[in-house]
Amino acid sequence: MILIYVIGILMGGGLLALLLGQWNRNLPRWIALCTVSVGFIAFVFFWINQYRTVNPHLTNTWIIDYRHDWIPSFGISFHLAIDGLSLLLLVLTFFLGVLAVLCSWNDVKERVGFYYFNLLWILAGISGVFMAMDLFLFYFFWEVMLIPMYFLIGIWGSENRVYAAYKFFIFTQASGLLMLLAIIGLYFIHGQNTGLYTFNYFELLGTVIPPHIAFWLMLGFMIAFVVKLPIVPFHTWLPDAHSEAPTAGSLILAGLLLKTGAYGILRFVLPLFPEAAHDLAPWAMLFGVIGIIYGAILAYSQTDLKRLVAYTSVSHMGFVILGIFAFNELALQGVVMQLVTHAISTGALFIMAGMLKERLHTRNINHMGGLWTQMPQMGAIGMLFAMASLGLPGLGNFIAEFLILLGAFKANVLLTIIATIGLVFSAIYSLRIVQKVFLGPSERSDHVSDFSFREIIVMASLTLSIVWLGLYPQPVINTVKPMINKLAHVFTPENKNVQNSYHTTPLSTHKYLVKK
Amino acid sequence: MSGNDFFALTPLLLLAGSSVLVMLLIAIKLSHRVIQLSSLLLFIVAFSSLFYIQKSLPYHIEPLLVIDGFSVFIMGLIIFSSLVVNILSYIYFEEKEESPKEYYVLLFLCTLGACVLAVSKHFVSLFLGLEILTVGLYALISYLRVRHHNIEAGIKYLVLAAFSSAFLLFGMALIYLETGSMEFSMIAHSLRSLPSLSPLFLTGLGMMLVGVGFKLAVVPFHMWTADVYEGAPAPVTAFIATASKGGVFAVLFRFFIMIDGFRFNVVMLILMCIAIASMIIGNLLAVQQKNVKRILAYSSIAHLGYLLVAFIPGSVMSIKALSFYLMAYFITTLTAFGIVTVLSNKETDAENIESYKALFWQHPILACIFSSALLSLAGIPLTVGFVGKFYILAAGLQSGFWITALILVISSVIGLYYYLRIITTMFAGQKSILPAEEKANPVFYMVSIIALSVLSLLIIWFGVYPSGVMGFIEYFKLK
Numbered sequence: 002m003i004l005i006y007v008i009g010i011l012m013g014g015g016l017l018a019l020l021l022g023q024w025n026r027n028l029p030r031w032i033a034l035c036t037v038s039v040g041f042i043a044f045v046f047f048w049i050n051q052y053r054t055v056n057p058h059l060t061n062t063w064i065i066d067y068r069h070d071w072i073p074s075f076g077i078s079f080h081l082a083i084d085g086l087s088l089l090l091l092v093l094t095f096f097l098g099v100l101a102v103l104c105s106w107n108d109v110k111e112r113v114g115f116y117y118f119n120l121l122w123i124l125a126g127i128s129g130v131f132m133a134m135d136l137f138l139f140y141f142f143w144e145v146m147l148i149p150m151y152f153l154i155g156i157w158g159s160e161n162r163v164y165a166a167y168k169f170f171i172f173t174q175a176s177g178l179l180m181l182l183a184i185i186g187l188y189f190i191h192g193q194n195t196g197l198y199t200f201n202y203f204e205l206l207g208t209v210i211p212p213h214i215a216f217w218l219m220l221g222f223m224i225a226f227v228v229k230l231p232i233v234p235f236h237t238w239l240p241d242a243h244s245e246a247p248t249a250g251s252l253i254l255a256g257l258l259l260k261t262g263a264y265g266i267l268r269f270v271l272p273l274f275p276e277a278a279h280d281l282a283p284w285a286m287l288f289g290v291i292g293i294i295y296g297a298i299l300a301y302s303q304t305d306l307k308r309l310v311a312y313t314s315v316s317h318m319g320f321v322i323l324g325i326f327a328f329n330e331l332a333l334q335g336v337v338m339q340l341v342t343h344a345i346s347t348g349a350l351f352i353m354a355g356m357l358k359e360r361l362h363t364r365n366i367n368h369m370g371g372l373w374t375q376m377p378q379m380g381a382i383g384m385l386f387a388m389a390s391l392g393l394p395g396l397g398n399f400i401a402e403f404l405i406l407l408g409a410f411k412a413n414v415l416l417t418i419i420a421t422i423g424l425v426f427s428a429i430y431s432l433r434i435v436q437k438v439f440l441g442p443s444e445r446s447d448h449v450s451d452f453s454f455r456e457i458i459v460m461a462s463l464t465l466s467i468v469w470l471g472l473y474p475q476p477v478i479n480t481v482k483p484m485i486n487k488l489a490h491v492f493t494p495e496n497k498n499v500q501n502s503y504h505t506t507p508l509s510t511h512k513y514l515v516k517k
Numbered sequence: 518m519s520g521n522d523f524f525a526l527t528p529l530l531l532l533a534g535s536s537v538l539v540m541l542l543i544a545i546k547l548s549h550r551v552i553q554l555s556s557l558l559l560f561i562v563a564f565s566s567l568f569y570i571q572k573s574l575p576y577h578i579e580p581l582l583v584i585d586g587f588s589v590f591i592m593g594l595i596i597f598s599s600l601v602v603n604i605l606s607y608i609y610f611e612e613k614e615e616s617p618k619e620y621y622v623l624l625f626l627c628t629l630g631a632c633v634l635a636v637s638k639h640f641v642s643l644f645l646g647l648e649i650l651t652v653g654l655y656a657l658i659s660y661l662r663v664r665h666h667n668i669e670a671g672i673k674y675l676v677l678a679a680f681s682s683a684f685l686l687f688g689m690a691l692i693y694l695e696t697g698s699m700e701f702s703m704i705a706h707s708l709r710s711l712p713s714l715s716p717l718f719l720t721g722l723g724m725m726l727v728g729v730g731f732k733l734a735v736v737p738f739h740m741w742t743a744d745v746y747e748g749a750p751a752p753v754t755a756f757i758a759t760a761s762k763g764g765v766f767a768v769l770f771r772f773f774i775m776i777d778g779f780r781f782n783v784v785m786l787i788l789m790c791i792a793i794a795s796m797i798i799g800n801l802l803a804v805q806q807k808n809v810k811r812i813l814a815y816s817s818i819a820h821l822g823y824l825l826v827a828f829i830p831g832s833v834m835s836i837k838a839l840s841f842y843l844m845a846y847f848i849t850t851l852t853a854f855g856i857v858t859v860l861s862n863k864e865t866d867a868e869n870i871e872s873y874k875a876l877f878w879q880h881p882i883l884a885c886i887f888s889s890a891l892l893s894l895a896g897i898p899l900t901v902g903f904v905g906k907f908y909i910l911a912a913g914l915q916s917g918f919w920i921t922a923l924i925l926v927i928s929s930v931i932g933l934y935y936y937l938r939i940i941t942t943m944f945a946g947q948k949s950i951l952p953a954e955e956k957a958n959p960v961f962y963m964v965s966i967i968a969l970s971v972l973s974l975l976i977i978w979f980g981v982y983p984s985g986v987m988g989f990i991e992y993f994k995l996k
Contacts, residue, residue, distance in 0.1 A: 072984040074991075075911070112878075137907075144898040151937070156944050163941055170937060175930040181907070182926055185914050 003047065004067055004081040004132050007040050007091075008125050015121035022114015030109075033102045033117040037124065041095035048092055052476060062483040064088060071138070076188075076199035080135040085480040086337065087131045090264060093344055094131065096466075097256040098124045101249035103459050104352050108248060108359065109157060116157060119149035123253055130261045136184045137200040139269075140177065143225070143261070147173055150250070150258070158245040165238075165245035172238040176228035183221025187273070190214065206272055219274035219281070226270065229262030230318050232285075233292040243311035244364070248355025251307065255314050255351055256344035263321050263340055267333075267488065271325070275491050278326070283413070285326040290416045290423075292319030297426030301433060306354045306364045310347060313390060313430060316423060317343045317398075323420055324405035328492035332408020333485045334478050335401050341477060342397030342470050346389040349463040350434075353383055356456060357438070360449050366434070371443030376451040380439040382460050389467050391431035392424055397470030525576040525584050527566045528592055529632055535559035536625035543618045553607045556621040560600040560628075567593050580700045581642040582633075586993035590840055591635040591767040594847050598759040599628040601851045604968045605858045606752045607961045612863050613661060620660055627653035627756065631764030638775065640689045640699035643768055647685070647732070650761055651678045657756070658749040670748025677731060677741045685728025691721030701775040714781050722784060726791075732765045735825070736794040739818050743802075746814035751866050754810060755854030758817050759847045766821075770828060770839060779831030788829055792921055795822030796928040803935045810868045812935055813853055816894055819932060820846055826925050827909040830916035838905075838912035840990045845893065845905035845979070852890035852972040856883055859965050870939060875946040882966065884943045886973040893976045895936040896929055901979035 014036030018029035051064060066082040083091065101120060109116045126146025133139040147170060155166035184200070191208040192198035199205070210218065228235040239259075243251050271278050296316030303309040317339065324336035356379070357372075358364050373380035389396040392403075402424065409417040452460065470477065523530065539556050547555075567589055570576075575585035603624060610617035630650030637643045655678070659671025693699050695718040696707040708714075714722070730738035746754045778784050799818030806812045824846070827838040860867035860876075860883065867873070877884035893902030906929065913922040979986050 070984075071982075072987065074984060074987050141898045144903075148892065148897060152944070155941055163945070166941070167934065167937060171930060171933060174933055175927075178926040178930060182910065182914070182922060185907075185910050185922075188911075189915055 008129055010036055011121045011125035015118040019114045019118035026113050029114045029117040030106060033121055037095055037098035037102055041099050044092045044095055048088055062487055077137045078135050081132040082134040083132055084484045086484045089480050090131045091128055093341055094127050094257055097348055100459050101252050103455060105249040106455055119153045122149040127257050134202040135200045140181050140184060143177055153250045154242055154246045157247040162245045165241040168238045169242040172228055176225040179221045180225035183218045186218050215274050215277045219270060219277040222270050226262040226265040230259055232288045232322050233295055236315050240308045240311040244305055244307035248352060251351040252348045256348040259318060260340050266325055271488060282326040286323050286413055286416050289319045289322035290420045293420050293423035297423050300430040304365050304367055306366050310350045314347055320402055320405050323409050327409040327412035329408045329411055330485055330489040332405050333489055335404025335408055337481045338401035338474055342401045345463055345467050346386050346398055349386045366437040369438045370441040373439040375449045378452045383439055384435055387431040387435045391428040395471045397467045400474045522578050525570055525573055527570055528563050531563040531566055532625055532629040536622050539621050549617055552618050552621055557603050560603055564596045581639045582636045583638045584636050588636040590993035591763060592632045594763055594844060595631045595760045598847050598851055602752045602756045605855050605965055608958055608965055609752050609858050611958060623653045623657050631760045634764035635767045637768055638701045657753045661750050666748035670745045673741050674745050681728045681731030684724045688721045688724030691717055701772055705776040708776055729765060729769050733762055733821050734818055735791050735821050736798045742818060743811045743814040747810045751854055751858040751861055755851055758850045763843055788825060789921060792822045792825035793924050796924055800928045800931040807870050808868045809870055823909055823925055826921045827912045830912055830918060832916055834912040834915055837990055838908040841908050842905040845901040848972055848975055849890050849893040849902055852969055855969045856887040870942055873942050876943040886969050888940050889973040889976050891936045891940055895933050899980050901976045904980055904983040
């Protein structure tokens with residue numbers, strides 16, 4: 002029930018903020034803060050409890066399972082369930098949610114109620130995506146998060162916001178509709194095979210699909226996820242959307258929306274179409290590597306700070322796709338780490354870009370420089386996150402990228418070597434950020450204020466998390482371990498004939514297995 | 518005719534009688550307000566009579582009419598939309614025309630025509646219904662005679678409708694020549710023995726499709742749509758977009774189901790081409806428009822294309838998907854045109870997209886209603902339009918029509934662009950171009966807004982919880 006309450010609280014809080022925003026300009030932000038904090042605390046406690054009691058070697062990976070009929074005539078149910086991966090991403094969602102509210106605290110001055118309404122509904126949509134175990138419901142939430150995001154970019158963004166909002170919306174909507182087609186196709190194939198017409202994820206697992214159809218259906222899913230992720234030919238919406246969105250919007254886009262793509266691949270593409278995914282793997286890894294290099298090169302050539310950080314996202318997400326399609330445990334653990342650490346490090350860089358914009362009224366890094374002397378605190382933190390972004394040992398991203406490369410090396414040596422070059426590039430662009438923004442000759446003489454108390458809280462929590470993840474990532478890895486084991490198992494060749502080595506109880510057994 | 522016949526025909530008789538009654542009320546020089554209220558009341562009576570006749574369904578009145586669950590459902594939609602149009606008409610016409618009273622007579626007649634279409638199973642009743650509908654529409658479209666575009670739209674519609682009626686008649690004549698009957702079931706009977714269609718029959722069917730295509734405004738018979746939508750008074754446009762198309766679509770569907778036209782590949786191929794062309798061209802043409810009424814006109818072309826996607830499989834699910842989508846489309850379109858109507862002022866309709874600038878900050882409620890309607894037209898989740906589109910896709914994919922489904926998806930992405938543009942305009946800017954004028958009739962203004970709010974709540978309610986409606990629709994079967 003906690004799952005429904007969480008979504009309900011977010012949506013309700015959004016409506017309340019919208020209504021009360023008519024009378025009082027301060028209420029909405031307090032409502033939003035309370036709402037996301039409640040969700041955050043609830044999930045953190047839940048996580049801690051779970052972590053204490055659950056043995057990571059358990060075969061049942063599902064922690065909560067809630068199901069209620071929604072449209073019975075189509076076999077659609079309101080089915081929410083979480084496992085370690087979902088739980089982790091939900092904690093992340095609410096953590097970034099709190100930060101997003103905090104960093105728009107004074108930023109947003111007009112239409113406050115509507116702003117927080119959109120923010121909370123985006124979070125509700127994202128949480129729904131991480132929980133939905135009914136494919137129709139999943140698509141539903143997938144779309145629910147788009148409209149408020151569109152408004153967030155389109156209304157509170159910077160100069161070129163309308164264009165960016167359109168582009169974001171049309172890219173994601175078009176790919177999402179293709180996924181809807183694939184979902185319906187899967188629904189009918191499963192129905193015709195078994196006579197049971199349902200959108201239930203657990204039932205659809207293990208549907209026997211003719212290979213050529215499976216390939217197209219998988220592409221339908223993949224297109225939606227790689228556009229969100231994004232990988233290279235589909236990434237063009239991202240720099241525009243990220244750079245034009247308000248700070249909280251960029252934070253959520255980079256920290257959470259991109260993660261829904263990776264989550265979708267892990268949750269749906271691999272288990273539903275294991276063979277087709279296996280066939281696609283070399284291409285996917287290739288595109289991942291192209292993304293790593295291409296993103297890094299473009300990041301280096303940007304002068305707009307936010308665009309720069311946006312392109313680093315493209316590069317980092319290349320690692321994600323590389324790791325996912327390496328299909329082994331190490332790489333998948335690295336992927337999950339990468340999802341979390343990228344959210345934190347890139348989120349921090351976007352927040353900082355927002356703060357700089359607020360103070361200097363520019364995002365052009367050529368107009369910055371020498372800011373360390375005026376803002377030593379921000380300089381230090383900026384340095385830290387630039388280091389995190391380049392993968393310095395001791396910070397979370399190092400663990401993530403190291404694990405991914407280690408895993409990918411087993412799968413494809415050549416591509417992994419090329420991907421490693423991406424790390425060198427990331428050092429170059431990260432150091433360029435520090436060099437251009439904080440070091441060098443000072444461009445301006447007027448006073449620029451350092452962190453305020455609110456900003457210190459935001460940045461301190463991010464710093465603590467990234468250091469924690471860098472030094473002691475085990476809790477994260479343990480949490481997702483059961484899920485990853487199961488997934489990696491599907492693709493381990495020698496285990497193909499072992500029938501009962503894992504279970505997806507309570508709802509289904511041995512459905513992940515590749516049927517040859 | 519027996520008493521039972523009269524009983525089954527109650528809704529139609531009520532509509533016909535209402536037009537006479539309203540005429541009499543006009544004759545004794547009652548005010549616009551009284552006439553509007555009484556016609557509203559009559560519409561409600563006609564609407565509720567539909568529930569009353571349910572017990573005796575299905576009922577055949579040989580050889581012309583059949584009153585079954587499907588036709589009652591369609592009639593319900595038609596009368597409901599006329600009712601909404603009627604509510605909206607008061608504030609629209611009160612400030613414009615010195616004698617807006619005859620408008621209501623015509624509205625009743627058009628509704629009657631559309632309803633006759635929904636119940637007909639014979640070419641004669643089909644043609645009769647169609648002519649009652651269109652002749653009434655000629656006058657309705659050009660009702661605001663002082664406006665330049667009005668007359669132009671009326672003439673355009675007159676010429677093209679007469680032209681398409683001729684096609685329709687000729688097609689009917691050819692089919693009659695070939696099969697020796699004008700009744701759908703008899704035609705079906707004589708077709709049953711044929712494995713393929715004779716050229717003459719095919720020609721006849723083709724000509725009928727041309728005629729019906731004009732009324733439905735599907736590509737390539739869509740030329741009149743934008744001009745007529747733009748020129749007609751906003752409430753009348755709402756009526757054309759919903760009731761008139763719904764009736765024609767219903768009779769087309771009944772005809773195809775009864776003659777089982779879905780087994781003839783040539784016909785299906787033609788329909789598929791029409792559907793694909795309508796979806797793509799409708800959406801593409803709308804992208805360029807700056808006039809909201811024209812945008813909605815082209816979007817309605819695309820929506821008829823979507824409906825055809827559900828129509829083509831001819832399966833059991835098709836009927837449900839069609840009924841659901843028609844309902845979704847009716848509610849949504851009425852809401853959209855309702856907003857245009859409410860925002861229109863004495864001189865012009867609120868058709869320029871610029872006049873919606875900053876609407877969200879000026880009239881948040883109206884802007885929310887309009888947004889919900891536009892998002893529903895675009896097929897975004899949480900709205901009824903999404904469930905409808907899902908239903909259509911499901912109906913298409915169930916029978917393996919991947920191409921039409923794919924085109925639907927692609928074209929609705931194009932469609933998104935212009936719906937979003939209107940929404941973006943509503944959120945853009947700070948100050949409205951629309952002067953914050955004092956409304957002449959605050960009570961009726963409020964009533965209109967309440968009606969539209971109810972419609973937009975329906976859009977969202979059916980979008981979030983569609984299973985109730987789906988069950989309701991399954992209750993209304995064909996035959």
